[in-house]
Amino acid sequence: MATYPLKVCEKRMECNDTASLWLDVPQDLAGAFTYRPGQFLTVENDDGGDLISRQYSLSSSPGAHPRLRITVKKIEGGRMSTWLVDQAGEGDYLEVQTPRGRFFKDLDAPHHVLMLAAGSGIAPILSIGRWLLESNQGHTVTFVYGNRTPDTVILADEMAEIAERHAGICRIEHVMSRAGEDWTGAHGRIDRAYIEAHFASWQAASELPMVAYMCGPEGFMDSAEGALMSAGLSASAIHRESFDMVLEDDETEPGLEVVAEDDPGEDGPPATIVAVVGGEEYEADWQEGENILAALLRMDADVPFSCQEGTCSSCISKLTAGRIEVRPGVLQTLREDDLAEGLTLACLSRPLTRTIRIDFDEI
Structure with missing residues (x-):
């Protein structure tokens, strides 16, 4: 599919292995790069004659940000992520396809939206959550965000600013798996036991019907989805986006x-x-x-x-x-x-x- 050169107009290190890159869209491409919250961009790069392409969720929100932003976590052996985090800089141009994806589903009435994220999975989750809060459609949003330690939290300042701006309809719960004794928030992982222990309090925070969005490793989402369904959410009320999925079927199964x-x-x-x-x-x-x-x-x-x-x-x-x-x-x-x-x-x-x-x- 066709790509377009978009200029990196700003780059910010979120933590030691993660960077946000802001991309400037020329006016004549504004229509092509209109996007919905939760969509992704495909970025292409010529790595020594080998063309590689990878997908990165937009962490910007339509209407809230004048430019596109992708937030990239460097993975071991990842040629594209390493290049974007360590080498690509302001003034460089990225070859980018137009936005795609159907992670977010329009809500036809006010809902309480439970947003579960782990690590770099916060990128599309924050995009969707911020858009919902600023849409003035009556939604409430609960973010539950898991990381190892406080210094690995991605987009922390923006999350805090959103919670302050939308106090009363937005809650943020940070969960740390390896935080020290000085951490006063929740400890552990967002696993089945954690969700089962906290679901009632999340549900009690709003009388609106609940839907859930989640993004992160497959194991995290499998566990979370099972716990949410056991708690009473239907499969149609749970939406997930994966960064490390492995297809679990084979071509001999009935289609x-x-x-x-x-x-x-x-x-x-x-x-x-x-x-x-x-x-x-x-x-x-x-x-x-x-x-x-x-x-x-x-x-x-x-x-x-x-x-x-x-x-x-x-x-x-x-x-x-x-x-x-x-x-x-x-x-x-x-x-x-x-x-x-x-x-x-x-x-x-x-x-x-x-x-x-x-x-x-x-x-």
Whole structure:
């Protein structure tokens, strides 16, 4: 997919291994880089002739920040994260794709929104939480944020400023797993036991119906989701975004069927894939054994992609005509109600009807 050079206009070290980078969007690209809270950017870099691309959640909030911000934690062996944290600087240009992702779901009424984050997972969580608080729609927000020690807290000053500005409808609970005796806040990890011990107090903080958003390591989110469901939240009220997901299925498992709402398509041998990207149409003849993304890439279609294995969400798209089969691992990223809307990941999908139409713009 096309990338655009965006200038790093400001860089700030959040802690010794994490940096926030502010990106300036030229006026002629303002429409293309309009974003929803919780979306991500794909950043590309040529590393010694090897083109690498990685996804980073926007930690800025629409309306609250005039520029885009990504907050990047350096991971061991991570070529892109190391470059962004240690080398990229103010005045440099990053090659960036337009925002993508469907982590945040619009709320049609005031809710109490429980925001759980661990480490760098605070980036999309803060984006969503701040947007909700400043939308004046009657939401209350509880942030529960886990780190090792106080000096590893990311975006700490901004979180404190948000809590002060929205006192009465915003609570922040920091949880430290390795803090010393001088730490007076909560100790431990945001695991099943912690959630079970604190859920009643979170729920009592507001009479509004509760929904939950979480971002962090898979183990943290698996544990949190199980605890929240045991406490009474439905699966549809829990939303998660992963930075380290490994797809947990195989291609021999029965797939899930997704049907376009307005045009279920004509039965017959799959033949043609039509894709809409950036307002343009691409067409590919499907070949046995291919997923939809692979077929489009074979035809040099300018579709968004990165991992090609269902873990990054770059190829999220909407089926607008026909029927497809999707590997069940898609439910680690999307929910069943997403599939009911026609959303899918192209790299995990294959056509079931003679023609399908898939839209990478309508997400």
